[in-house]
Amino acid sequence: MISIGIDVGSVAAKAVAYDGQKVIANAILPTGWSPKKTGERLLNQIMKELNITRNDISSIVGTGYGRVSLPFIDKKVTEITCHGKGAHYMDPDIRVVIDIGGQDSKVIKLNDNGTVGDFLMNDKCAAGTGRFLQVMANALEIDVSDLSKLASDVEPANINSMCTVFAESEVVSLIAEGTSKEAIASGLLHSVCNKTYSLVSKLGVENKVFFSGGVSKNKKLVDLLSNKLGVDIISSDEAQFLGAIGAAIIGY
Amino acid sequence: MRPKVMEEVEGLRGVNSVKIKEAHEEGKKVVGMYCVFSPQEIALAADAISVTLCGTAQAPIEDAEKELPRNLCPLIKSSYGFAITDKCPYFYFSDVLLAETTCDGKKKMYELMSKIKPMHVMNLPQTAQGDEALNIWKNEMVNFKEFLEEKFEVEITDEKLTDAIKLMNKERIAMKKLHKLNAHKPAPLTGMDMMLAQWLKGFNVDKEAGIEIIERLISETEENIKKGIFAFDETAPRILLTGCPIGSGSEKTLRILEESGASVVALENCTGYKGLDVLVDETKDPITALSEKYLSTPCSCMTNNNSRLDLIKRLADEYEVDGVVDLTWQACHTYNIESFTVRNFVKDELNLPFLQVETDYSDSDAGQIKVRVEAFLETIGSTVTA
Known part of the structure; x- marks a missing residue:
């Protein structure tokens, strides 16, 4: 039998299929305006790829912000529990998961068996999240995926504001002063790094640390955070699927 | 029911x-x-x-x-x-x-x-x-x-002071007895109803009439316990809620906890049990007795406030709780700072899961609090099903 995990985040929706041993298919789409339709499309995409029908699926578990709007799921579990399970699947030695997505940043501390020991989430603002970087990239008129490359090997400009709204005006002022895009990009990543560092420090670092969520695609940020925490943070191309993997495993 | x-x-x-x-x-x-x-x-x-x-x-x-x-x-x-x-x-x-x-x-x-x-x-x-x-x-x-x-x-x-002390002690004894009903496993009353009953007592113009209603609520609830009628079933995680005061209109976190399947069995805050724990000594000179009682309130505005930790421990044991939630209002420095001490105490001394929720009265963060609360309950071991 096969179980499906669907993680509908604020920006991207992810789905994976799991056969009890390993992940056998995955799919990703922008969440868009209808989490329900996006979830259905992901499910169909996976079924098509594996050439299976609903009868071959033993369970579907939903997670992420959109989990409440998926009528076809058997169970819903929070992304915090799912990220724990997903990380444990990736590497059983992982004890800390840093997850920065579109609107949240979380730090999850794991027990030996992949269950959640403790967790912290950011406050209700977008400070230090994917949304923060997205807004700042817009202010710099660049694509968010170029931030990492742009920021390499330059002295960071000092960006004090953590609030997305105030930081944007700070960036606009820096541009007006003639500060280079590279220095601003680097400054932005440093500020997200510092914000994340203080969240992680509250729970403490132990054994292997995994970085998940869309923001983990930013290689420069992973490096900055590794240096600051003094550990080699692991990330992977599959990192964005961590929640969906955990959901599929919980359902299996 | x-x-x-x-x-x-x-x-x-x-x-x-x-x-x-x-x-x-x-x-x-x-x-x-x-x-x-x-x-x-x-x-x-x-x-x-x-x-x-x-x-x-x-x-x-x-x-x-x-x-x-x-x-x-x-x-x-x-x-x-x-x-x-x-x-x-x-x-x-x-x-x-x-x-x-x-x-x-x-x-x-x-x-x-x-x-x-x-x-x-x-x-x-x-x-x-x-x-x-x-x-x-x-x-x-x-x-x-x-x-x-x-x-x-x-x-x-x-x-006159002695008479007033006796009346207020009578109210405290009734409210305390009501609160203690939820030490029963499973709890006969929801945390929401307990909060309402405790909070509303403050508005009672006629104290005796208010006490009489509470005594009837206690009797009916005791009957319910005998009949096996409870607010939650035995699997519901039992939560102790501590931190800032709450009342009608600021019950968001309590509501989300219970909507997510938790049974909030103890309210340690000052709108709940905190003011009921100690009675005024009726044998002492009234002013001394009143001073001693009120000064013993374990509020975060006091330094130190270790007696709050003692009270949390006592309630956690007596009510057999599965986790502690500390609700702190945004910009409430004393409770927000003290939350770090409470966290360490609950995790290290009581060995219980702990969650701090820092929020205000608005509903703007209800979605995020729900994620936190559900994840917290998942860590306690309950399964939240669709």
């Missing part, structure tokens, strides 16, 4: 706002107060009515923010907003206000509020330890007594 008497308890809101008007028209004096440190007995001994004033709803905050900073705790903003917009009947009919120097925010807000109505401020010591603190507080009790005697042109005798 919800006890039928709960409808009557909820009805107290309407009943009391009429009663306060009638009492005022009959020439009764009313003392409005905000805090669990306020010695209601002294007001009662002055033949006055003592009532809690409104401060738990979001609605008047916008008006309060015209004069107060936005970055201030919602309880202070709400209290002030109710006062300046005249939306709280108890404030409206209060002849005098009793304020207290608990936290900096309230202390400075009271300066503004004192321009609206006559106010007496009790200077609370910063620590509850030592004879010096107790002596300062005793003096404050006497000052308040003399303030009321002069204002209302009455004599507050020891005999």
Whole structure:
């Protein structure tokens, strides 16, 4: 039998299929305006790829912000529990998961068996999240995926504001002063790094640390955070699927 | 199943706002107060009515923010907003206000509020330890007594104080007994109903009538326990809620906890059990007894506040809780800072899962709090199904 995990985040929706041993298919789409339709499309995409029908699926578990709007799921579990399970699947030695997505940043501390020991989430603002970087990239008129490359090997400009709204005006002022895009990009990543560092420090670092969520695609940020925490943070191309993997495993 | 008497308890809101008007028209004096440190007995001994004033709803905050900073705790903003917009009947009919120097925010807000109505401020010591603190507080009790005697042109005798102490102890005993019903596993009452019953007592114009309703609620709930009727089943995770006070309109976190499947069995906060734990000693001189009782309140405005940790431990054991949730209002420095100490104590000493929720009265973060609460309950081991 096969179980499906669907993680509908604020920006991207992810789905994976799991056969009890390993992940056998995955799919990703922008969440868009209808989490329900996006979830259905992901499910169909996976079924098509594996050439299976609903009868071959033993369970579907939903997670992420959109989990409440998926009528076809058997169970819903929070992304915090799912990220724990997903990380444990990736590497059983992982004890800390840093997850920065579109609107949240979380730090999850794991027990030996992949269950959640403790967790912290950011406050209700977008400070230090994917949304923060997205807004700042817009202010710099660049694509968010170029931030990492742009920021390499330059002295960071000092960006004090953590609030997305105030930081944007700070960036606009820096541009007006003639500060280079590279220095601003680097400054932005440093500020997200510092914000994340203080969240992680509250729970403490132990054994292997995994970085998940869309923001983990930013290689420069992973490096900055590794240096600051003094550990080699692991990330992977599959990192964005961590929640969906955990959901599929919980359902299996 | 919800006890039928709960409808009557909820009805107290309407009943009391009429009663306060009638009492005022009959020439009764009313003392409005905000805090669990306020010695209601002294007001009662002055033949006055003592009532809690409104401060738990979001609605008047916008008006309060015209004069107060936005970055201030919602309880202070709400209290002030109710006062300046005249939306709280108890404030409206209060002849005098009793304020207290608990936290900096309230202390400075009271300066503004004192321009609206006559106010007496009790200077609370910063620590509850030592004879010096107790002596300062005793003096404050006497000052308040003399303030009321002069204002209302009455004599507050020891005999009257003793009667008032007996009445308030009777209320405490009833409310304590009610709270302890939820030590039963599974809990017979929801945390929401418990919060309502505990919070509404502050508005009771007729204390004896209020106690009588609570005693009937206790009887009905005890019957329910015998019949096996409970608010939750045995699998519901049992939660101790500590932290800032809550009432109707600021129950968001409690509501989300119970909507997510938790049974909130103990309310350690000052609108819950905190003020009920210690009775006033009826054998001592009334002013000394009142001073000792009120100073023993384990509030975060005191340094240190280790007795709060003792109380959390006691309640966690007695109510067999599975986790502790610390609710702190945004910009409430004392509770927010103390949360770190509480976290360490709960995790290391009690070996229980702990969650701090820092929020305000608005619903803007309800979605995020729900994720936190659900994940917290998942870590406790409950399975939240679709």
